[in-house]
Structures are given as C-alpha cells and as structure tokens.
Amino acid sequence: MKRIAESTVRRLSIYLSFLEDIGARGALTTSSDDLARLGGTTSAQVRKDLSFFGSFGKRGLGYSVPELSSRLREILGLERQWRVCIVGAGKIGSALARYAGFAERGFMVSGVYDSDPGKIGKQWGGVTVLDIADLERDIVARQYHIAVLAVPAEEAQVLVDRMVKAGIKAILSFAPTQITVPADVTLRTVNMAMELEGLTFALTNRGADR
Amino acid sequence: MKRIAESTVRRLSIYLSFLEDIGARGALTTSSDDLARLGGTTSAQVRKDLSFFGSFGKRGLGYSVPELSSRLREILGLERQWRVCIVGAGKIGSALARYAGFAERGFMVSGVYDSDPGKIGKQWGGVTVLDIADLERDIVARQYHIAVLAVPAEEAQVLVDRMVKAGIKAILSFAPTQITVPADVTLRTVNMAMELEGLTFALTNRGADR
C-alpha cells in the first residue's frame, strides 16, 4: 500500500465522525459533496482520500452511510479494543483519565502511572494510580498498545525512551516539548503552546498575508 | 508578505522553544544544523523557514541565540500579552484554567465561562467562573484576543458563532467536532479522538506501508 499522508488520515477521522453523526440521525446515504461541505474540504478531496483504500461508493448514488462508516472504522483500526495507559497523573493526566470519550471510541484506559507516593494507590476515575517504576513491566505484562504521556517537559524524553525500550509502538504526548522516537514508533504531539502560538502568529500577521 | 504555511509556523514554535532552552543553559550561538537535529527536521528546512522572515544568521558562524529568540518571539507575536478566555468549565476547561504554562508564555487567562449555575461564581485557579450568557458582552468589554473552547460537541458551533459575531478573531477548540469559522477568524482544533485514530491507523497499517 502506498504511504498515506497524515492529512488524509485526519480527514478520514472527520468523515467518520460525520457519518456516525448523520447515521445516528437516520441518514442512509450521503455523497462526497456532503462529506466535503461538513468536513471543510472539497468533494474531489473526499473521493481521492477514499480512493487510496478502495471504491466504496455507487456512481450516481453516493455512499451508504453504514457501509462507509464501517469501512472507515476498519481502515482506522477502530474495529477492536485498544489498551491505553496514561503516564503522569497531574492536571492533564487527571482530566484525561476521567474523560469518557476514550471508552466510547474503544480505548480502554487500563492504567494510570505516577511517581508521587501520595498519588499511587488512589482510585481515579475507576482506575488505580500505579507506580511509574512498574511501567516497563506493565507494558510487557498488560500489553498496552498506546501510551498517553502527560508529564512535565523535563521527564518526557526519558519516559518515552523507557517505554520504547519496553516495546510500546504508539504514543500520544501532551508534554510541552519536542520528543524523538525510532521510525517504528508512532508519535503524535499535542502542544498547547504551539497551538496558541499559531493563533498569535495569525493575529499578528493577519492582513499582511491574507 | 507571502503566505506562510502552518507547518512552517509550527516549526518556528519548536525552534523558539529550543532556543529558549539552550539559551537558559548559556548557549550564545547555534546553527541551522543544531536546530534541525533538535527539532526533527533538516538544516535546509530551518534556513528556508527563517528566510521567509529575513536573514538572521551570519555565514560561517550561525545564529545568535538571544537575537534569534527575540526575532522569533516577534514573528510569533509573543512580545506582548494576550487576553484569553476559557469557555466551558468542565474537566478540560478546568485543567486548562489551572495550567501554569499559559502565563509563562504571555497568555493571561482573564475569564472562565460556564452555564452551570453551580459553577458560576466559584473561584477557579485564581479566576472566577462567569456566566456564559455574558460572553458576547465580555468579548467586547474585556477585549479577549483568544477564546479557548472546552465544551461538548453539541454546543461548540453555536458558541463559536456567538463569539465570532461578538468579534473574536482566534479560537482554540478542544471540542470533539468539526467547526467552521469565517475566513478572517483563525481556528485551531485539538481533537483527542482524531489524534488517537491517527495512532490506531498507524498501528493497524504499520508494515503494510513502511
């Protein structure tokens, strides 16, 4: 299979979210035009995105909402459960641990880790806070698929290195720092400062360039 | 000025964060090669990114850390304070309101809004929770520059429309839904589900495509 651009994958997520939305409202079919309008792109883009994975539509008719939903869930790997651990039980880790959206999408938060003895052992959103010293052992024993990193910048890279060594292959980082991983590990970073700076850049340069 | 790609702006943030880091450790000069290595890109990319805004280096020598930091802060619009309001005092809004990183970067959280009477009036991380009914009035009166949206998907677009009408020009959304804004408003979206789906896509298709 050809390499798929990250931008394409992001859009697939958007399409799926809309399909589920209109599906729940009873829609049975839809078109690339609908998906484009709702997802903020063009119909050609929608069709091109889907074409990387097959042809799911009917010419003259459009797409079956349940069928396309299901195909997208397959493509995105959502037709199964994923075991997630949250590393760092600070403010962000806490908000994430209690976030119901995880379970709805098939993500099972089955461990929260911290190094603070005052937090270890506490129950938190139905999950016990575990000792971060056991992280490597648990990555192997509990077979976490995804680690969500919510620790201060200084600790982030060290923890990532430990987790990678223990075999983790997917990390979602909220640490406000740049992290590097080997090529066979997938990393996504959510960095508040970076997002806000994107806004201030636009606010500062608006008018000058568009 | 030529239109600058979002990817470029993101990298500028990364460069700045590293410059501040090594600057604090006493480094006086650096090179595009250093910035590239630390930022996970190439030296040509670094030089190209900077070249959109001017020439800040000295051939044969590299860049002055304090000077380049300062130029990047200027470019990103960080040489001033920005007034931020947080809309939605749920789990995410709460974590954001208490997040110290805001102030460090010049972002002043000067209002948190919710519609829950049980929350309005409460003190929260030094800020009082205000009535979301007053949002439009306050956008005008308090001149918020940036709104951080942390409400459920269903309420997001309606609130965005209200804020845009009141004159807000920059929104950072954590709502798990696609939002549309007029061309003169800048929107950045952080969507957990989308990030996780990027990971599961990679986990599912890994090996097939790389």
Place this chain on the structure above:
DNA sequence: AGGTGTGAATTATTTCACAGCG
C-alpha cells in the same frame, strides 16, 4: 573553513475535469 541564504529540482498534496457506471 564553515555555515548561511536561496534559486532550482524534487517530491507531496490538492484540484481539475471527465470518462464511465448505476
């Protein structure tokens, strides 16, 4: 020598436009 700044070349992504199928 050493590292920047930048056109030119390459590669990636998006858009166009239309043939073809239901």
Place this chain on the structure above:
DNA sequence: CGCTGTGAAATAATTCACACCT
C-alpha cells in the same frame, strides 16, 4: 442524469546544491 473514481495538471512543501559572506 448524477455522482463516483481517477489520471493529468496545478500548486505547495521539502530537499538539493552551491554561490557567497565572514
């Protein structure tokens, strides 16, 4: 018809490679 699927064209982003400055 109407709308998909897809090569071809256009545009955007990245990388190359080298002249040029200190």
